[in-house]
Amino acid sequence: MATKVAVVGIGMTENKSRWDLSLPGLYRLAYQRALEDCGLKSEDIDAVAFGHSPEYFEGVNHPEKWCGEAVGALNKPLFRVHTGGTVGGSVAIAAYYLVASGKFEVVLAISGNKLNETSSAQIGLSTVYDPIMGRQFAAGAPSAVAVQASKYYSQYGYNEDHGLMVAVKNRNNALKNPYAQLRIPDYTLEGARNTPMLCHPLRLADMCPTSDAACAMIFAAEHRVEAITDNPAWVLSAVAVNEGINYVDRDWSKPIGLRKAAELAYERAGIKDPRRELDVVEVYDAFSVQELIWYEGLKLCDWGEGGRLMESGATRMEGDIPVNPSGGTLCANSIGASAMFRKAEAALQVMGRAGEHQIPGVRRALGHGWGGGIQFHTIMIFGKDKP
Amino acid sequence: MKEVGIIAWAHSEFSPRNEGMSRNELLYQVTKKVLEEAGMEIGQIDMVISASCDTVDGTSISNAYVVDEMGAYMKEESKVEEDGAYALAYAYYRLLTGQYNNCLVVSHGKISDSAPAFYTNMSCDPFLLRPLGLTGESAAALQARVYAHRFGATEEDFAAVAVKNRRLGSINPHTQLKSPVTLEEVLASPVVASPLRELTTAPVTDGAAAVIMATGEYARERGKDLVRVEGIGFSQDLYYPGNKDLSTSASAKAAAAMAYREAQVKDPLRELDFAEITEQHAFYELLLYEALGWCGPGEGRRLLAEGVTDREGEFPVNPSGGALCANPVMSAGLVRVVECCRQLTGTAEGYQLPKPVRRALAHACSGLFLQSNLAIILGI
């Protein structure tokens, strides 16, 4: 039987351009904040799961070797996980399983990127495309997501406004989150409609910013939790599921991989009706329209109902199933840390420590991550009560 | 505690430059082969953990385009950006939770698509090491000289490792370099970066490897023999080479200590029957004898000279010929595991050790200057 595991400490850096810290320095900041958050010392950490996204973002291969000692991994077990945009989630999941195995008691998960180290992250992202069949026409991530957006809008009779509604909701939420990068007062649908078209049907307003950031989470085994904190976020489930990139009949507007991940995660967490039983959800909305698609994958509504769920206001801060009270990835995206920010925000909500964007009375929260060629999904569900 | 082990293993053919297959095909073939070995279909696999590297592949998110080929479609999956043996470690911890029955572990690297020097130089930080043009070879050379100077080891000592491993590799039908070499040939081979020569350095190898891991219950239900994982240890030490003692490897010591503790091994030389280690350079083998706790500091060459680690010795090391005969980037460590499984199950046809073997250590490493090491104790 797996050991029960809880999140006991969280450390975040602000999402912004960071010309003051080296790559190891940025990781160190998140690491130190996580230690301070739960009063642990370097020697209390048994192992480290290290996350970092494509090497073509900073041009350093195996950055975990260079950055290890900055996160206290000196003569300690450390391995690097890398699954693209999902990496922050995959690393948190890895740390969870290291503790759940019973072989480690306290494990650090840390992940980040300095996207500003390259003059354009999109050049790096274009190298995601297959070198023989794809890179010839790659234009970074927006070109792929634009295809996903067009398909989604046309299939269900939605339009650009539905994506922009997400942008308006999340940008207004971000005003309450000091770690978000885009905090723009008086952000309106009208204003969003007037931003430049970048990759039809995606406008500037539909896209995430380029951030430098790192995020750290400390996971502890049940028998250690009490001595560390009286306010843990228990891990109820941790799942990552893949779709294939070239699979026949693949429909980017219908994320069956996410649906499977969600079903597994709900089953393991004992959740039957996610819309009712979850109190808050953080999804990886690197592009506005994706939030609508992820609603459906996560079974917050049926296939094709994402736009209408948005229109209903249910996912607003005061709705019955608030999504991205932090402002989400749409307001802060370092890629390497983003999927972990979603998990960490969900855990903070459960702890009641999300600050100004805290949703009252949260008992269960879900954090999601997206990555790869619109194909990887990670989910972690946290609960206030020990499972 | 739950029993977890390996029920099937495979690796690709090894070649210095595989122009006949894309990396996708390489991975697909090895996945197919390991499933055949296990007598399983992909639908029976619960989870896939892979190992590969963006810089080796020249592709960001190196697992994105190979999900189908490794059979991970609509499965729980993750990827480590380390040697495949680290992916095995991650799979081990996940299986211990009891949440899964089995896991496919795969790794691939087609280093000939780029050049190893670019890969290792890009592993250097941009401020202090990369401008020097440091590569895997020059890094190892600096370390070799520190080792040699501290213990009075000579080029002949290093060459003797190459002679032993190439001789052992010459009877291993699966490896890449199948010809033995003499001491004179090694010492006459061109200097790459002094004191390292071409023949004391591992070859360039394209390749992939895979194992299927399972819980004891699952293996028994299916009537499969299990090569048990009895303990795993891994560790990373300091990055900048000027900050550490290069005559040994602190992380290899820590990794071994952790694995021995879990497997309750007190006297490895007695309690283990043989080992497969990732000696990408001949002197690594001597240094690792010491760091992995098989002899005292500086005594590695004595262990070798006395024949203890040879095929007929009491503690054979690299009966497969080791990484000096085939060094598939991202898979070299997982191939050590495969070689241990072959010996432990008596299926190392043509190179099966003469003595009975029940327990072994497989070693993997990652990073320049042996910065990260991993040890796995396997038993039947």
Next chain:
Amino acid sequence: MSRVLDWDITVPFRWTCGPVYGRFLGGLKEKQLLGFECPRCQEVYCPPQDICPRCGGDFDPEQCRPLGEEGDLVSFTVVEANLFGPRPDDEYLRRRIHPADLGEHPLLWPPDPPYAIVMVRLDGAANNFLHLARGEDLSRLQVGCRMRAVWKEEREGFLLDLDRFTVL
């Protein structure tokens, strides 16, 4: 029928040094080999990392002083094989490898072999400094021999402002 495609990946970078590396590289521009004293364990490192390799403490970028220019050779290797292939022309390198905002600093490409990578323990330092030796009789290199820094005429805050170490 298998085919092989030739292609480069061209990504420009601008690497943030942060306070410690930044101070150290800035010192090179002034012909200074700065030793950084760890505020916690008092060891002096040249070069430093972001944190103290011994005790894991943070360096104070201002707590540093110039060390002398001489030290002992701890290890070296003479690189004889051309592992990167032939050096491409400068125009190609400028396009392909040149970091985006470092101006006209020397193009990043390893020297043509033979050249040496040396590890030097500067007098007063607790660690070893990796750098180059080149343009001289490399057979004079011996572990334990004394080495001295040789500076470039034009410097800009980059590791190779220090041109090389030479055998004394």
